[in-house]
Amino acid sequence: MAKYQQLIATIQQQIAAEIWLPGEKLPSLREQVTLSGMSLMTVMHAYQVLESQGWIQSRPQSGYFVAPRAEFLTQPASHQKVQLAESVDINAFIFEVLNACRDPAILPFGSAFPDPELFPQRQLMRSLNAVSHSLTPMDALNNLPPGNESLRKTLAQRYALQGIQVSPEEIVITNGAMEALNLSMQAVTEPGDWVVIENPCFYGALQVIERLKLRAVAIASDPQHGMDLDELARALARWPIKACWMMTSQQNPLGCTLSSEKKAALVALLALHQVTLIEDDVYGELYVGGEKPLPAKAFDRHDTVLHCGSFSKNLVAGFRVGWVAAGQHARKIQHLQLMSTLATSAPMQLALANYLSTRSYDSHLRRLRQTLAQRKNLARQSLKRHLPAEAKINDSPGGYFLWIALPKQVNTTELYYRALAHNISIAPGKMFSSGDQYQNYFRFNTSWAWGDAQELAVSLLGELIAEALT
Structure with a gap:
C-alpha cells in the first residue's frame, strides 16, 4: 500500500471511530506532515482523495474539516412497490423541461449534463x-x-x-x-x-x-x-x-x-x-x-x-x-x-x-471526479442552509445529482414553474415516473461552479418551498 493510501486509511478509521467528528477541523497539511512523517506532497494527495470521496471538505483560508455524515432517504412505506403502465405519455413535458435549460439566463440545476467547462x-x-x-x-x-x-x-x-x-x-x-x-x-x-x-x-x-x-x-x-x-x-x-x-x-x-x-x-x-x-x-x-x-x-x-x-x-x-x-x-x-x-x-x-x-x-477523469465531489459538497451544504428543515436530501457518493424529498403538500411541478419564473431550473419528480408517486421530489444538478449567483438561487428556492408549505 502506498504511503498516501496508508494515511487515507488512518484518517478514515479515525473519522469512523469519532476521533474527528463532523464539522471538526483536521490537522493542517503541515501539521499532518509532522504527525505522519510523510512529505507535504503525500499528505496533499491523501487529503485530495479524501475530499473527492466525501470524507472531508476544504474551506478557503480555513483548512480541512470532516464532512457531515451522509444521509440516505428511505423508500416511503406508502409507495407502491410495483406500478404497471399500459402506456406512457411523458415526452412533451420532458422536452419542455430540457428545452428551458438551454437558456443561458437560467441556472440549469434541472439539466442532465455536467458543466461543459x-x-x-x-x-x-x-x-x-x-x-x-x-x-x-x-x-x-x-x-x-x-x-x-x-x-x-x-x-x-x-x-x-x-x-x-x-x-x-x-x-x-x-x-x-x-x-x-x-x-x-x-x-x-x-x-x-x-x-x-x-x-x-x-x-x-x-x-x-x-x-x-x-x-x-x-x-x-x-x-x-x-x-x-x-x-x-x-x-x-x-x-x-x-x-x-x-x-x-x-x-x-x-x-x-x-x-x-x-x-x-x-x-x-x-x-x-x-x-x-x-x-x-x-x-x-x-x-x-x-x-x-x-x-x-x-x-x-x-x-x-x-x-x-x-x-x-x-x-x-x-x-x-x-x-x-x-x-x-x-x-x-x-x-x-x-x-x-x-x-x-x-x-x-x-x-x-x-x-x-x-x-x-484517465488523467482527465481523475480531475473530473475530484471537482464533481467538491462541487457536490458545496451544493449540498448550500441546500441544507437554505431549504426548510422538512426537506430531505439523498446523499449518495459519486455522480453529480442530489435527489430531494419535500413534504407531500409541495408539488415540485408547480415549484418548477415558480422557480423558472426566477430563472432557476430544477428537474421535478414528474419527469422520472409514469405515475404520481414522486410529485414532491426533485433532482438537483450539482456540477456547476459555486458562487454568489448559485447561493442566491438556492436561497430563493428555499423561500419558494417555504411559501408552498404555508
Missing part, C-alpha cells in the same frame, strides 16, 4: 482538427456500423482492464447512449411487450417505452440500495417480461450504486428467466474512491447483458458518441442503426479515437 475542450478540438486535415472519402465508409475500428478496440481494452472480455466485434458505436439504449430495446422487444424499469427512473427509459409502444412494470428502487430484487423476482414470475432497463451505477435520479453482490444476483435472476438486461452505464466513470465499481456486465455468463455507455457525461457532450457492448445482438443492432440514423459521425469517432490514443483520458 469541466471538459478538455482544447485537447478535443486539437484531435478534431488533426483528423479533419487527414479525412478521406473512404473514412465515411470505414466508420459505418459497427463504427471506427480503433475506437472499438480502445473500448474493448478498457473493458479488459476490469476483467471483462468484450470483443471489438461485439461493440457498436452509436449517436450517444440514447441511441444505444433505443436500439438495444428495439432489438429485444416488439410493440406491446412488457419491460421492467426502475421507479423512479431515468426519463429516457420512459421516452423509449412511449416511442416503441411497450408496457412497463415499474419496480420501486430504494435510494440507498436500488431495486428490490424480491419484487423483481415476483414480477418476472407474474408477467412475460422481455427486457429490464437499469442503471446499476450512479442511478439517475437517485444516485445509488448497486453492490457487486447485488449486480451479480440481478444478472443471475434475469438470466434464469431469459430476460435481457439493458444496462445504462453512462455515469459509471463518475464514482468515488480508488477503484471503479464493476458493471453488471462483468457478471454476465450467458450473453444476456447489453452494456451501454457514452462519452457525453464524462468527456464531451457535443460529439454525441456512445456505444453498446451488444454480444449476440450486435449484428441486429447494426442493421437497426443503418435503417434509422445510418451511422455515427465519422469525424467525431476519429477525433475520439485520436484523443484516447494520447492517454489523457
